[in-house]
Amino acid sequence: MNEVTMRLNGLVKTYLKGTPGEVQVLRGADLELRAGEAVALVAPSGAGKSTLLHIAGLLDTPDVGSVEIAGKTVNGKGDRTRTAIRRQDVGFVYQFHHLLPEFTALENITLPQLANGVSEKAAQDRAMSLLDRVGVAPRAHHRPAALSGGEQQRVAFCRALANTPKILLADEPTGNLDPETSDQVFDALMALVREEGLSALIATHNMDLAARMDRKLRLEGGVLRPVE
Numbered sequence: 001m002n003e004v005t006m007r008l009n010g011l012v013k014t015y016l017k018g019t020p021g022e023v024q025v026l027r028g029a030d031l032e033l034r035a036g037e038a039v040a041l042v043a044p045s046g047a048g049k050s051t052l053l054h055i056a057g058l059l060d061t062p063d064v065g066s067v068e069i070a071g072k073t074v075n076g077k078g079d080r081t082r083t084a085i086r087r088q089d090v091g092f093v094y095q096f097h098h099l100l101p102e103f104t105a106l107e108n109i110t111l112p113q114l115a116n117g118v119s120e121k122a123a124q125d126r127a128m129s130l131l132d133r134v135g136v137a138p139r140a141h142h143r144p145a146a147l148s149g150g151e152q153q154r155v156a157f158c159r160a161l162a163n164t165p166k167i168l169l170a171d172e173p174t175g176n177l178d179p180e181t182s183d184q185v186f187d188a189l190m191a192l193v194r195e196e197g198l199s200a201l202i203a204t205h206n207m208d209l210a211a212r213m214d215r216k217l218r219l220e221g222g223v224l225r226p227v228e
């Protein structure tokens with residue numbers, strides 16, 4: 001069996017504790033992701049999908065429970081270590097691309113690599129290779145505003161994978177695209193996930209897309225359960 005890239009154990013998260021607005025979003029959520037698998041995360045709105053993804057991606061901390069990423073236990077680590085692990089091992093994709101508007105597609109993918117100490121030449125080679133694989137190489141020198149929605153999202157995938165993370169976390173990655181574009185862009189994402197041997201946790205409301213992943217998990221009542 002492939003190596004475990006992410007292990008979440010007994011996550012509990014409560015917002016506004018001790019106030020009338022208190023909401024216990026996670027109540028002992030467990031998850032194990034292995035290298036090379038794509039897992040769909042399905043959840044009713046407000047069930048805590050973003051909370052789970054933020055904790056998994058080290059952007060937030062659980063009240064109780066442990067997070068292990070690429071063999072490293074993150075609990076109790078300071079902000080600098082958490083940020084270093086996040087930059088090295090985790091890539092994020094959101095519903096909206098969040099590309100830097102004043103930089104070209106190529107630069108958007110090169111910059112995070114330069115920040116990680118990669119040489120300019122190697123960063124550009126990696127960026128062009130990624131763009132080529134998602135069919136956007138001819139648009140490498142365009143800024144985001146000059147790209148279609150589907151192209152923008154493909155560039156966002158490339159940026160998320162720029163630093164060769166082990167784990168990809170995605171929150172409705174094709175949610176703002178029309179159905180046909182969404183299908184094509186999702187294909188491009190899955191091809192990258194497969195080629196790079198990533199673990200991917202992809203939140204989606206779209207059950208057709210969920211069905212194309214290796215397994216499905218539902219977040220409901222604060223825990224994760226397999227969907228048949």
Ligand SMILES: Nc1ncnc2c1ncn2[C@@H]1O[C@H](COP(=O)(O)OP(=O)(O)OP(=O)(O)O)[C@@H](O)[C@H]1O
Pocket residue numbers: 015016023025043044045046047048049050051052
């Ligand atoms: N910072 C916060 N303070 C208080 N309550 C919060 C906070 N963040 C989230 N919540 C509440 O926690 C619950 C889960 O929120 P979360 O954003 O994780 O859900 P979600 O499943 O991602 O929802 P959606 O699919 O609608 O984006 C919601 O009831 C939300 O109102």
